[in-house]
Amino acid sequence: MDSTFLFSILLIAPGAGAIISLIPKKKIEIISSLISAALTVGISLILLILGVSGSTSNGYFYSDGLTRIMIITISSIFLTSVIYSTFYTKKIKEPFLKFRWYYCLLDLFVFTMLLAIVVNDLGFIWLAVEATTVTSALLIALEKERTSIEAAWRYTLIVSAGLVISLFSVILVFYSQGTLDFTKLIEQPVKNTLIMSMAIGFALIGYGTKAGIAPMHAWLPDAHSEAPAPISAMFSAILLPTSLYAFIRTFTLLKDAPQFAEMQSLVIGFGLFTALIAAIIIGNQRNYKRMLAYSSMENMGIILVGFALGGIGTLGAIIQIISHAFAKSSAFYTSGNIVIAYNTKKISDTQGIIDKLKSTGYLFILSCFSVTGAPPFGVFLGEFLILSQAVQSKNFIVAIILSIVYMYTFIGLNRQTVQMVFGQKIDEGYMSYNSSVSSNSELPIKDDRTINEVETKEKNKKENWVSILVPLVNLVISLIIGIYMFPIVLQSVTTGLK
Amino acid sequence: MVFIIPLYDDIIGLLGISVILSSLYMQGQSYVDPIIRAIAIQSLFIAILIAILFLQNGDINLLYLAIITAAMRVIVFPKIMLYQVRHFKHSLREKGSNQKTPSLMLIGIIVVIIGYTIFKTVLFPLIPDTQQASIPFILLLLGFLLIITRRDTLAQISGYIQEENAILYIGAIITPGIQLLTEFAVVLDIFGVVILGVILSKQRNVFRTLDREVIEQLKG
Numbered sequence: 001m002d003s004t005f006l007f008s009i010l011l012i013a014p015g016a017g018a019i020i021s022l023i024p025k026k027k028i029e030i031i032s033s034l035i036s037a038a039l040t041v042g043i044s045l046i047l048l049i050l051g052v053s054g055s056t057s058n059g060y061f062y063s064d065g066l067t068r069i070m071i072i073t074i075s076s077i078f079l080t081s082v083i084y085s086t087f088y089t090k091k092i093k094e095p096f097l098k099f100r101w102y103y104c105l106l107d108l109f110v111f112t113m114l115l116a117i118v119v120n121d122l123g124f125i126w127l128a129v130e131a132t133t134v135t136s137a138l139l140i141a142l143e144k145e146r147t148s149i150e151a152a153w154r155y156t157l158i159v160s161a162g163l164v165i166s167l168f169s170v171i172l173v174f175y176s177q178g179t180l181d182f183t184k185l186i187e188q189p190v191k192n193t194l195i196m197s198m199a200i201g202f203a204l205i206g207y208g209t210k211a212g213i214a215p216m217h218a219w220l221p222d223a224h225s226e227a228p229a230p231i232s233a234m235f236s237a238i239l240l241p242t243s244l245y246a247f248i249r250t251f252t253l254l255k256d257a258p259q260f261a262e263m264q265s266l267v268i269g270f271g272l273f274t275a276l277i278a279a280i281i282i283g284n285q286r287n288y289k290r291m292l293a294y295s296s297m298e299n300m301g302i303i304l305v306g307f308a309l310g311g312i313g314t315l316g317a318i319i320q321i322i323s324h325a326f327a328k329s330s331a332f333y334t335s336g337n338i339v340i341a342y343n344t345k346k347i348s349d350t351q352g353i354i355d356k357l358k359s360t361g362y363l364f365i366l367s368c369f370s371v372t373g374a375p376p377f378g379v380f381l382g383e384f385l386i387l388s389q390a391v392q393s394k395n396f397i398v399a400i401i402l403s404i405v406y407m408y409t410f411i412g413l414n415r416q417t418v419q420m421v422f423g424q425k426i427d428e429g430y431m432s433y434n435s436s437v438s439s440n441s442e443l444p445i446k447d448d449r450t451i452n453e454v455e456t457k458e459k460n461k462k463e464n465w466v467s468i469l470v471p472l473v474n475l476v477i478s479l480i481i482g483i484y485m486f487p488i489v490l491q492s493v494t495t496g497l498k
Numbered sequence: 499m500v501f502i503i504p505l506y507d508d509i510i511g512l513l514g515i516s517v518i519l520s521s522l523y524m525q526g527q528s529y530v531d532p533i534i535r536a537i538a539i540q541s542l543f544i545a546i547l548i549a550i551l552f553l554q555n556g557d558i559n560l561l562y563l564a565i566i567t568a569a570m571r572v573i574v575f576p577k578i579m580l581y582q583v584r585h586f587k588h589s590l591r592e593k594g595s596n597q598k599t600p601s602l603m604l605i606g607i608i609v610v611i612i613g614y615t616i617f618k619t620v621l622f623p624l625i626p627d628t629q630q631a632s633i634p635f636i637l638l639l640l641g642f643l644l645i646i647t648r649r650d651t652l653a654q655i656s657g658y659i660q661e662e663n664a665i666l667y668i669g670a671i672i673t674p675g676i677q678l679l680t681e682f683a684v685v686l687d688i689f690g691v692v693i694l695g696v697i698l699s700k701q702r703n704v705f706r707t708l709d710r711e712v713i714e715q716l717k718g
Contacts, residue, residue: 123676123683126683127683127686127687130683130687131686131687131690133690133691134687134690134691134694137694137698138694138697141698149698152694152698153651153694153695153698153699156691156694156695156698157645157654157658157691160658160687160691161641161642161645161657161658161661164638164641164658164661164662164664164665167665167683167684168638168665168668171665171668171669171672171673171676174673174676175672175673180676194624195624198621198624
């Protein structure tokens, strides 16, 4: 079977899902999105199993190991986000968009991300990355709060303005190499290396803005914290890596040039700076969704360092992309459960989650452990490999900074998470009600039962099987990546990745 | 079909200067609608410039590019934005902008000088055959300045279109062959941003009166 067909179906599925979502028929948007998501997962798995590499016969698509990993990650998070959306959107009373439009934009958002990954042309990669902004901006404003509308506009403007710079990078690549066809670019020796270095610098700033690389990250915490939980999950898990992917494609073009070492140092510098800034800020957050957003930023910084270091660092970065995607989406889904139950994003107002939402509490803390690199989750493996590469290549300063970042983030984020889940907050309303009940000895026992029944019903409203199962599945996948990938990683190290 | 255009370099230079002047004019406006009209005029200058490049080089892609630029950037986008101003009671003037515009104009002039110096010393040695690229480089910086210094959605969109104009300008000068693709991409992109801006700006008007506590939520 020609892989062009598979790539075409991969793109047609979410595109068709988006169009069908707009048919004014009850629940059609959910059904079409679910079917298109399931189809993309199926096609991604086939592509992964077949191990399709190189460009397709018509030259429109390009695929390698990184492409296949990105496709399966995007598809899986798409599926889980659609499923979780069926739970989350029910809780939104006055949406900014009709839900039909929400699912349509969600499908288009995935379509543009998949296009950015598979297309064999740097110009179209840029176009697809830019199109992700247009398709996703209104999704941020879904809850129609003043802050979410402002966050959506900030996101649109900052990211679009940043991507103008990466368009300049695309122009410079064309100017220096005479083509934007990715297959031709990797096959031919790189020309005008000075201009190409400049192009990579601009690409770093442009795509880096979208990937949340400091100091261009200003939109990221706002958008992640104000978007509905399934959208925050998609932003963090797949949108940021998609932008990094676009940059990596440009960056690797220079690998045989004498200027590569300088550019490598520049990229490592930006990556470390991002991770360090995020690690410092993360512990002082008052909003738990912003805290998770900074954790995404930290992970992107580390992944960038991994790619720039090369060797097993690249492998570490790829493992971190997949495992971070599953773990962070799990964290954002559970944060959605918390938002629904508490109606606030403040850390100080969400203490003692375990008493109110037992399953969510455990899932939230485990997801946070996972994204901060606790063993045996996949992020730990990715971070470990990147650190190993830094040590192996004698970049000791990089290794020291990375160690500080790992430690600082782990402590900073999990300290707050533990407080949220296991901390005790005196609920004034609840206490005064209880004290009035206990002080009034004339009240019959039946009333206590009634209170318990009300609480149980209330709880059932806030947690259901979708809200627990979806983050649980993603968390388990993150765990499996950490455990199962280990023999594969060892094998790769011994068979030439050195 | 190639024409010999008299005073070709002078005309190109004059159009380039006009583009920069239109950008400085935008920096000095406190009302929104003159900014929108200025961006339309600036786009017209760029469309004329591309049409002249077509006459000089005979590359038919440049003609298509000039037509698309004139249709979308000179007519469609400004029309959408001006419609927003008139029919949705978009506030015409940003609060306090009349006090800051003279200094913004001055900052704009400083940006022009700094931009030209950076181009001459850093970028020009790398791309020696494109001296005219200093104008889009300066335009890009002025576009950023407009976005950074304004809070109004439509003024920020104008800054964004100005940035895209800069890319179009530089693309037309240094990379014949790529422009049509980039212009299609950029037109779609601007169209998306303009529509988003129009949708969100109506809601943002409410946001302008927000209390401090709400802004605090987007800090840190």
